[in-house]
Amino acid sequence: MAASKESSPLSVTEYLDRIASTARRVSAAAVEELVNAILEAYRNNRFVFVIGNGGSGSNASHLCEDLGKGTVSDFDAQKRLKILSLTDNTPYILAWANDAGYERIFVEQLRNLASPGDLLIAISGSGNSPNILQAVSFANEHGMKTFGVTGCDGGELKQAAEASLIVPCPDMGMIEAIHSILFHYLVDQLRERFRQEHTRPPK
Numbered sequence: 001m002a003a004s005k006e007s008s009p010l011s012v013t014e015y016l017d018r019i020a021s022t023a024r025r026v027s028a029a030a031v032e033e034l035v036n037a038i039l040e041a042y043r044n045n046r047f048v049f050v051i052g053n054g055g056s057g058s059n060a061s062h063l064c065e066d067l068g069k070g071t072v073s074d075f076d077a078q079k080r081l082k083i084l085s086l087t088d089n090t091p092y093i094l095a096w097a098n099d100a101g102y103e104r105i106f107v108e109q110l111r112n113l114a115s116p117g118d119l120l121i122a123i124s125g126s127g128n129s130p131n132i133l134q135a136v137s138f139a140n141e142h143g144m145k146t147f148g149v150t151g152c153d154g155g156e157l158k159q160a161a162e163a164s165l166i167v168p169c170p171d172m173g174m175i176e177a178i179h180s181i182l183f184h185y186l187v188d189q190l191r192e193r194f195r196q197e198h199t200r201p202p203k
Contacts, residue, residue, distance in 0.1 A: 018174065019174060019177060019178065022167065022168070022169045022174055022178060023167075023178050023181060023182075025167075025168050026165065026166070026167055026168070026178065026182065027165065027166070030163070030164065030165040030166070031165060031182055031185065031186075033147075033163050033165075034121075034147055034149070034163070034165055034186065035186055035189050035190060035193075037119055037145060037147055037163070038067065038081070038119065038121075038186065038190060039190065039193055039194075040119075040145075041081070041082075041118070041119045041145075042079070042081050042190075042194060042197070043197070044117065045082065046082065046115075046117045046118045046119060047082045047083070047084065047113070047114065047115070047118040047119070048067070048081065048082065048083040048084075048118070048119045048120075048121065049083075049084055049085075049086055049109075049110065049113070049114060049118065049119070049120050049121070050063055050064050050083070050084070050085045050086070050087075050120075050121045050123065051085070051086045051087065051106045051120070051121070051122050051123065051131075051132060051135055052087060052122070052123035052124065052132070053124070053129050053131065053132070055125070055172070055173075055176040056123040056124055056125055056149075056176060056179070057087040057123075058087075059123055059176060059179050059180055059183065060085045060086075060087045060121075060123055061085045061087050061088055062180070062183065063085070063121070063183045063186070064083050064084065064085035064088075065085075066183065066184070066187045067081055067083050067186070067187060067190065068080070068081060068083045070187045070191060071187060071190045071191045071194050072191075072194070073191060073194070073195045073198070074195075074198060077198070078194065078195075078198045079194075079197070079198065081190075081194070084113070086105075086106050086109045086110070086135075089109075092109065093105045096108045096109070102131060103130040103131045103134055104131065104134065105131055106131050106132070106134070106135035107131070107134045107135045107137075107138045110135055110138055110139060110142075110144075111138070114139065114142065114144055115144075116142060116143030116144065117143060117144070117145070118139075118144050118145070119144065119145045119146075119147065120135065120136065120139040120144050120145070120146045120147070121147050121149060122135060122136050122146065122147070122148050122149065122157060122161060123148075123149045123150070123179065124148070124149075124150050124155065124157050125150065125151045125152070125172045125175045125176060125179075126150070126151070126152055126155050126172075127148065127150035127151070127152060127153075127154050127155020127156055127157035127158055127166075128155040128156050128157070132157060133156055133157065133160055136148065136157065136160045136161050137160060140160070140162070145162060146160070146161040146162045146163075147161055147162065147163050147164065147165070148160065148161030148163070148164035148165070149164070149165045149179060150164060150165070150166050150167070150175075151166065151167040151168070151169055151170075151172070151175030151178075151179075152166075152168075152169070152170055152175070153166075153168070154166045165182070167179065
């Protein structure tokens with residue numbers, strides 16, 4: 001009996017082709033809905049909070065930095081987006097994880113910081129991370145707006161969040177890579193929209 005043959009890894013070209021074909025299956029309307037949700041928060045002076053674990057946590061930190069700084073075209077006079085990634089205060093996260101459990105690291109920060117009308121962007125490749133779902137549940141119950149950014153079939157996050165953006169793919173690396181690509185699109189779009197808000201003459 002012949003030994004089973006393992007599948008060969010993708011070539012660079014094949015990998016890039018798969019990234020591109022998967023990215024094209026993302027709902028353009030969902031991406032625009034996220035752009036508009038952030039724009040609404042900006043216009044209403046509401047906070048945007050971003051959460052995620054692992055690679056999604058890195059994407060949360062990166063998105064926070066890009067939206068906070070990369071959307072500013074007039075450093076001296078432009079109104080800034082109020083945005084925080086709840087992945088970045090390590091001692092705070094460790095304290096809550098140690099004393100209350102890892103599944104509460106985001107919801108407990110929201111209890112301290114969030115207000116009704118704020119926006120929560122919850123990133124989870126699987127859509128099933130307990131700490132993400134608890135934070136979304138809290139946000140929904142306390143008048144926040146919630147937007148899930150996920151992959152696979154959307155998991156529980158698809159139903160828990162008010163709106164969602166899904167990368168329809170089971171490969172976590174590709175999900176996270178496409179999330180990052182789409183987040184850079186958000187920054188490009190919002191930089192121009194914030195600039196228009198800043199330069200629009202008063203009515």
